[in-house]
Amino acid sequence: xxxxxxxxxxxxxxxxxxxxxxxxxxxxxxxxxxxxxxxxxxxxxxxxxxxxxxxxxxxxxxxxxxxxxxxxxxxxxxxxxxxxxxxxxxxxxxxxxxxxxxxxx
Amino acid sequence: xxxxxxxxxxxxxxxxxxxxxxxxxxxxxxxxxxxxxxxxxxxxxxxxxxxxxxxxxxxxxxxxxxxxxxxxxxxxxxxxxxxxxxxxxxxxxxxxxxxxxxxxxxxxxxxxxxxxxxxxxxxxxxxxxxxxxxxxxxxxxxxxxxxxxxxxxxxxxxxxxxxxxxxxxxxxxxxxxxxxxxxxxxxxxxxxxxxxxxxxxxxxxxxxxxxxxxxxxxxxxxxx
Numbered sequence: 001x002x003x004x005x006x007x008x009x010x011x012x013x014x015x016x017x018x019x020x021x022x023x024x025x026x027x028x029x030x031x032x033x034x035x036x037x038x039x040x041x042x043x044x045x046x047x048x049x050x051x052x053x054x055x056x057x058x059x060x061x062x063x064x065x066x067x068x069x070x071x072x073x074x075x076x077x078x079x080x081x082x083x084x085x086x087x088x089x090x091x092x093x094x095x096x097x098x099x100x101x102x103x104x105x
Numbered sequence: 106x107x108x109x110x111x112x113x114x115x116x117x118x119x120x121x122x123x124x125x126x127x128x129x130x131x132x133x134x135x136x137x138x139x140x141x142x143x144x145x146x147x148x149x150x151x152x153x154x155x156x157x158x159x160x161x162x163x164x165x166x167x168x169x170x171x172x173x174x175x176x177x178x179x180x181x182x183x184x185x186x187x188x189x190x191x192x193x194x195x196x197x198x199x200x201x202x203x204x205x206x207x208x209x210x211x212x213x214x215x216x217x218x219x220x221x222x223x224x225x226x227x228x229x230x231x232x233x234x235x236x237x238x239x240x241x242x243x244x245x246x247x248x249x250x251x252x253x254x255x256x257x258x259x260x261x262x263x264x265x266x267x268x269x270x271x272x273x274x275x276x277x278x279x280x281x282x283x284x285x286x287x288x289x290x291x292x293x294x295x296x297x298x299x300x301x302x303x304x305x306x307x308x309x310x311x312x313x314x315x316x317x318x319x320x321x322x323x324x325x326x327x328x329x
Contacts, residue, residue: 006213006303014210018203025199029192032174032328042329049324053317060206060313062306068117069124070132074142081153088157092164099167 007062017059024052135303138310145314148276152318155269156325162261171257173327177241191327194237195319198277201230202316205284209309212302217291220305224288227312231281238274242267269322276315284308 028048031041058064063071115123124131132139163170174187181189208223245266249256252264287308296302 006301007209007306008213009210011207011210014203014206018199018206021199021202022196025192025195028324028328029188029195032188035174045324045328049320052320056202056313056317056320060202060316061310067124067133068121070134070139070142072121073132074146077146078149078153081150081157084153085157085160088161089164092161095161095165096167099165103167 007065009065013059017055021052021055024048024055028052135301135307137307138303141307141310145310148314148318152269152272152321155265155272156321159265159269159326162265163259166259166261168259170259171255171262173329176245176257177327188327190237190241191323194234194241195323197230197234197237198316198319201227201234202313204230205309205312209302209306212291212296212305215297215302217294217297220302221288221292224284224291224305224308228281228284228288231277231284231312231315235274235277235281238270238277242270266326269326273315273318273322276318280312280315283311 025048028045031044031048036044063074124133175185177191178185178187179189180186204223205227208220208227211219211223250263250266252267254260255263287304290296291302291305296304
């Protein structure tokens with residue numbers, strides 16, 4: 001359906017997403033501007049980041065209109081990166097503690 | 106109801122099994138688009154490796170991490186505005202993503218003039234982004250930031266900064282050249298003759314990805 005004549009969608013949807021990206025970027029800048037700290041800061045940063053990433057991938061990159069086979073092939077493999085991130089977070093924490101024990105005596 | 110005819114829309118998961126298991130091409134998109142997506146997938150792994158190693162060194166250092174909000178502030182009119190250059194760079198890149206999305210749309214509408222204009226605008230915004238990054242690098246290098254040391258704290262700050270933003274800047278620069286090459290072919294009527302503008306969409310995928318990576322760099326490196 002979508003592949004025969006390419007991805008043709010009304011202009012309006014792009015303009016709305018464009019505006020939304022501007023607003024979300026402004027919000028994430030304001031997080032820093034107002035010096036929010038701790039969990040409020042981190043959760044807001046991640047929230048705005050994921051919303052922006054979702055808009056770009058789904059609408060600008062047309063992933064929302066692709067067939068499920070392509071969605072699965074592209075969006076599922078990056079999930080294994082979460083394991084790398086988890087391991088490296090534990091590793092970094094451990095290195096921090098051993099460095100503290102060894103050098104801060 | 107959907108089971109009445111095979112040609113009618115199958116439930117989504119059935120579509121996946123049909124696409125992968127049937128004796129046919131798995132992805133019903135032009136091959137260039139499938140390959141661009143696979144390239145972008147591999148690039149995702151590269152950038153995640155950079156950001157993960159940055160996370161690791163930031164977690165494990167005993168020294169305090171320099172505060173990016175102050176490091177990247179600019180003095181405008183006698184006032185230090187935190188992170189302002191980075192914010193402007195972010196807006197420039199988002200604007201370029203918007204013009205690129207419109208270029209793809211006008212390409213499929215066979216409007217060559219608008220497609221070329223919007224692609225050139227995208228490339229110009231990309232070049233602006235790289236220039237601002239060059240300014241930022243110059244400023245930081247003059248303030249004494251090196252990959253092995255800096256005046257404010259953890260020495261790993263410099264190596265993470267130069268590696269991550271440098272690799273991203275390289276992607277933007279390559280993208281500018283790529284976009285201009287494709288825009289030239291739109292202008293000369295190459296795609297018109299071939300009867301398909303999918304190459305513009307594929308170039309667009311690359312450009313949006315560069316913007317996507319910046320979203321993550323902005324969040325994790327500059328805001329965290």
